[in-house]
Amino acid sequence: xxxxxxxxxxxxxxxxxxxxxxxxxxxxxxxxxxxxxxxxxxxxxxxxxxxxxxxxxxxxxxxxxxxxxxxxxxxxxxxxxxxxxxxxxxxxxxxxxxxxxxxxxxxxxxxxxxxxxxxxxxxxxxxxxxxxxxxxxxxxxxxxxxxxxxxxxxxxxxxxxxxxxxxxxxxxxxxxxxxxxxxxxxxxxxxxxxxxxxxxxxxxxxxxxxxxxxxxxxxxxxxxxxxxxxxxxxxxxxxxxxxxxxxxxxxxxxxxxxxxxxxxxxxxxxxxxxxxxxxxxxxxxxxxxxxxxxxxxxxxxxx
DNA sequence: CGTCAGGCTTCCC
DNA sequence: GGGAAGCCTGAC
Numbered sequence: 001x002x003x004x005x006x007x008x009x010x011x012x013x014x015x016x017x018x019x020x021x022x023x024x025x026x027x028x029x030x031x032x033x034x035x036x037x038x039x040x041x042x043x044x045x046x047x048x049x050x051x052x053x054x055x056x057x058x059x060x061x062x063x064x065x066x067x068x069x070x071x072x073x074x075x076x077x078x079x080x081x082x083x084x085x086x087x088x089x090x091x092x093x094x095x096x097x098x099x100x101x102x103x104x105x106x107x108x109x110x111x112x113x114x115x116x117x118x119x120x121x122x123x124x125x126x127x128x129x130x131x132x133x134x135x136x137x138x139x140x141x142x143x144x145x146x147x148x149x150x151x152x153x154x155x156x157x158x159x160x161x162x163x164x165x166x167x168x169x170x171x172x173x174x175x176x177x178x179x180x181x182x183x184x185x186x187x188x189x190x191x192x193x194x195x196x197x198x199x200x201x202x203x204x205x206x207x208x209x210x211x212x213x214x215x216x217x218x219x220x221x222x223x224x225x226x227x228x229x230x231x232x233x234x235x236x237x238x239x240x241x242x243x244x245x246x247x248x249x250x251x252x253x254x255x256x257x258x259x260x261x262x263x264x265x266x267x268x269x270x271x272x273x274x275x276x277x278x279x280x281x282x283x284x285x286x287x288x289x290x291x292x293x294x295x296x297x298x299x300x301x302x303x
Numbered sequence: 304c305g306t307c308a309g310g311c312t313t314c315c316c
Numbered sequence: 317g318g319g320a321a322g323c324c325t326g327a328c
Contacts, residue, residue, distance in 0.1 A: 040321065136322040142314065143321070189312025194323085231323045252321045
């Protein structure tokens, strides 16, 4: 893991208060909820009518509204900042430094300006493993639907918020014990057997998985790909989104399109694209991937 | 060893 | 009937 130094002077501009059962964070920089939730890293956040987002993190339902550079978390206090928010939203990382580090040409500069508020969330390894296995040959609305289905079927009921019931992401125990048919009923399709198998393996190998944070990304890649249902792309996503391996560059269809349009010729394959990008953007190329993915999707580049 | 075509659940166009 | 945030298998 490599990260630029945290700029404590900048962090100190942030002001955290609690009022009327709401957690309020003022003067947050390099932060935009839409950029964060639409850049392809998470599946459990949905937009409310008032522009706020509601999602499930661990066993909590979180609702957050952005007003300029201020964030308002509903039903939360300062204690929740230290136990959940700070880590999940990566609040102690200085994204200005990251942007400087990867900003090597005009193309990535444009992508960074476009998705200026992107942050890489710190998500749970197990949830990310299964979520990205489900993403294989699937569309985003369907991925979200399947994850919702398995959470409702095998997760714990948390609460009702604004008229909707919320459930935690199911444990590996639950999924490994479940009859295959019940997973299939969640519309996981041909991924159902892989999910059940991965759950069983996770139970016996979770210490190995939790240790991948502290190994090289090549080691993590090699290990994760021994799971049925985890190939190059999914493994890279797991490493980037839950294991702080920022020197990865997951290549999906959108990233392939934007790279083949703006950087390399059309017959460059995914592995070559990944190597090219890792070489170009360096140890923080995972962040570059996020800006480029969001840029490509929102602008429809290469489509 | 490496590369590549075809099939795969389900849903939406 | 084609294709989607890909992966697996078998054929060369």
